[in-house]
Amino acid sequence: MKPxxxxxxxxxxxxxxxxxxxxxxxxxxxxxxxxxxxxDVLAEPSWDVTxxxxxxxxxxxxxxxxxxxxxxxxxAHGFDTVEHTPFLTELMVGEVSRLGAxxxxxxxxxxxxxxxxxxRNLASSIxxxxxxxxxxxGVVVCADDxxxxxxxxxxxxxTSVRGLxxxxxxxxxxxxxxxxxxxxxxxxxxxxxxxxxxxxxxxxAAYPGARAEQLSAIVDAGARGIVLDGTGIGNVxxxxxxxxxxxxxxxxxxxxxxxxxxxxxxxxxxxxxxxxISSRGLGVGQARSxxxxxxxxxxxxxARSYFAHL
Numbered sequence: 001m002k003p004x005x006x007x008x009x010x011x012x013x014x015x016x017x018x019x020x021x022x023x024x025x026x027x028x029x030x031x032x033x034x035x036x037x038x039x040d041v042l043a044e045p046s047w048d049v050t051x052x053x054x055x056x057x058x059x060x061x062x063x064x065x066x067x068x069x070x071x072x073x074x075x076a077h078g079f080d081t082v083e084h085t086p087f088l089t090e091l092m093v094g095e096v097s098r099l100g101a102x103x104x105x106x107x108x109x110x111x112x113x114x115x116x117x118x119x120r121n122l123a124s125s126i127x128x129x130x131x132x133x134x135x136x137x138g139v140v141v142c143a144d145d146x147x148x149x150x151x152x153x154x155x156x157x158x159t160s161v162r163g164l165x166x167x168x169x170x171x172x173x174x175x176x177x178x179x180x181x182x183x184x185x186x187x188x189x190x191x192x193x194x195x196x197x198x199x200x201x202x203x204x205a206a207y208p209g210a211r212a213e214q215l216s217a218i219v220d221a222g223a224r225g226i227v228l229d230g231t232g233i234g235n236v237x238x239x240x241x242x243x244x245x246x247x248x249x250x251x252x253x254x255x256x257x258x259x260x261x262x263x264x265x266x267x268x269x270x271x272x273x274x275x276x277i278s279s280r281g282l283g284v285g286q287a288r289s290x291x292x293x294x295x296x297x298x299x300x301x302x303a304r305s306y307f308a309h310l
Contacts, residue, residue, distance in 0.1 A: 001035065001071060001130070002069060002070060002071025002072075002100070003035050003036065003037050003070055003071060004035065004036045004037070004070060004071060004072045004073070004074065004126055004129045004130055005036075005037050005039060005064045005068070005070040005072070005073045005074070006036055006037065006038045006039065006073075006074045006075075006076060006122075006126070007039055007041045007057065007060060007061070007064075007073065007074070007075045007076065008038055008039065008040050008041060008076045009041050009043040009044075009045075009046070009057075009075070009076060009077055009078065010043060010044065010045055011045050011046050011076065011077060011078035011106060011107075013076045013078070013105065013106050013107035013118045013121065013122060033126065036126055037070070041056075041057065041060065043056075043057065045078060045080075046077055046078025046079065046080040046081045046082075046085070046106065047078070047080035047081065049078075049081050049084070049085060051199035051200075051201075051292065052199060054084060054085045054088050054089075054289075055088070055092070055197060055199070057075060057077075057085060057089060058085075058088055058089040058091075058092035058093065059092065061073050061075065061089050061092075061093055061102055062092060062093045062096050064100075065093070065096050065097070065099040065100045065102075066096050066099065070100060071100045071129075071130060072100040072101040072102070072103070072128075072129030072130050072131075072134075072135075073100060073101075073102050073103070073129060074103045074104075074105060074122070074125045074126055074129045075089070075102070075103070075104045075105070076105055076106065076122065076125075077104050077105070077106050078106040079106040079107075079108070079143070079155050079158075079163065079164065080155070080158075081285065082104070082106070082141055082153055082154070082155050082164065082285075083153065083154050083155070083283050083284070083285025083286055084285040084286075084288065084289055085104070085289075086104040086139045086141050086150035086153065087139065087150040087151055087282075087285070087286040087289045087290070088197075088289035088292065088293070089102065089104075089139050089150070090102070090138045090139040090150050090151070090190060091190050091193060091289060091290060091293045092193055092197070092293065093139070094189075094190060094191075094192045094193060095136075095189065095192070097135065097136055097137070097138060097139070098135050098136035099135065100129070100135055101128060101129045101130070101131055101132075101134035101135055101137070101140070102129070102138075102139045102140070103125045103128045103129045103134075103139075103140055103141070103142050103147075104125075104139060104140070104141045104142070104150070105121045105122060105124075105125040105141065105142045105143065106121065106143070107121055107161075108158075108159065108160065108161050108163060109161070115161075117143070117144065117161040120144075120145070121142060121143055121144070124142050124145050124175040125142040127175050127178055127179070127180065128140065128142055128147055128173075128175055128180055131180040133180065133182055134147075134172075134173075134180065134186075136186075136189075137172060137186035138150060138151065138186055138187055138189075138190070140172050140173075141153045141164065142175070143161070143162070143163070143164045144161055144162045144164075145174055145175045145176065146164070146171050146174055146175075147171055147172040147173040147174060147175070147180070148164055148165075148166045148171060148172065149166060149169065149172050149184075149186060149187050150286075151187045151282065151286060152166040152169040152187075152283075152286075153165070153166055154166075154283055154285070167261060168261060169184070170183055170184030170185075171183045171184055172184055172186055190310060191306055191309045191310070193293050193296060194296050194297035194302075195296030195297050196296050197292045197293045197295065197296045198224045198225060198291075198292055198295035198296065199292060200222050200223050200224050200225075201223065201224065201225040201226070201227065201288050201291050201292050201295070202218045202223040202225070202226050202227070203226075203227045203228075203229055203284060203288055204218065204226060204227070204228055204229065205228075205229040205259075206228055206229060206230045206231055206235065206236035206237060206240070207231075207237075208237070209237070210236070210237050210239070210240060211239070212239050212240045212242065212243035213243070214240075214243075215240065215243040215244065215246075215247050215254075216243060216246070216247070219247055219250065219252055223252070224252060224295055225252060225253045225254075225255070225291045225292070225294075225295050225303070226247065226252065226253070226254045226255070227254075227255045227256075227257055227279070227284060227287050227288045227291060228240075228244075228254060228255070228256045228257070228271070228276065229257060229258075229259050229284045230256050230257060230258050230259070230268070230269060230271075231258065231259065231260070232258065232260060232269065233258060233260075233268060233269060234256040234257060234258045234268035234269050234271070234278065234279070235268075235269035235270075235271070236256065236269060236271050240271070241271060241273075241274050242274070244271055244274050244275065244276055245274035245275055248274065248275035248276070248300055249275075251299035251300050252299065252300070253277055253291060253294070253295070253299065253300045253303035253304070254275065254276045254277065255276070255277045255278075255279050255287050255290075255291050255303070255307065256268045256269065256271055256272070256276045256277065256278060256279060257279035257282055257283060257284045257286075257287040258279075258283075258284075259284060275300070277300075277303060277304050277307050278307065279307065280307055280308075280310050282310070290306070290307065290310060291303060293306070294306035294307065
């Protein structure tokens with residue numbers, strides 16, 4: 001059986017009260033079984049993670065499967081940006097995921113706190129990473145023995161060990177007594193990445209009175225793409241329509257997602273009439289990751305085609 005690789009970052013799952021001041025990243029060997037290799041990753045905590053670090057993690061996961069021959073990879077990441085790094089990794093790894101399962105995990109409580117979720121989440125993630133049925137299923141996120149698809153997962157409670165949700169979509173599976181039980185079908189394969197992803201993608205919230213000048217200002221600051229955090233199915237104030245159309249004319253894609261629960265439809269608000277692209281039900285964080293990858297292949301036209309195939 002091929003070994004499993006655990007990539008350890010500086011986040012709650014790797015910390016204890018006794019060592020939190022120095023911020024150790026390496027997970028103690030006592031928390032991992034034989035046949036598991038732990039590799040320390042130079043990374044910020046998930047709440048402060050940068051796009052360049054996200055891409056570095058994704059590339060390391062890909063190399064671990066394709067070049068180093070590991071049978072699966074666990075990324076001990078953190079849940080603050082669980083909507084971002086796991087799905088970006090899925091998009092960057094693509095079909096290489098058929099070589100081994102990829103599992104992200106984290107913890108809400110430090111590993112030496114009473115009833116810590118860190119040891120259990122790590123142990124269940126290692127079990128999932130060795131599960132042949134999860135190969136090619138994209139990236140999953142493991143918490144409280146539940147396996148969420150990276151495409152749909154989001155954090156709904158920052159203080160609970162059961163703070164992740166995929167709703168209204170089903171879980172991919174559960175880890176029960178050291179075995180994986182599959183529940184729902186994994187999302188369909190993602191398009192292969194083309195070119196170098198763009199890290200400068202901005203998110204702008206839509207709210208009553210939102211100013212259209214935000215779009216041109218963020219483009220002037222260097223943004224190569226914009227995700228609008230819309231209301232409802234992806235609505236934004238009418239005042240922003242002209243600015244959206246102008247930015248699209250500059251060949252800068254504008255993707256509209258919704259802060260509501262992700263849906264599976266392709267509809268968005270009437271802002272689509274001025275060239276905005278539907279996130280196809282992706283949450284805001286996942287949509288931003290997808291736009292980063294899409295921009296590696298070109299501007300508005302390529303991004304529109306890329307999202308149509310997600």
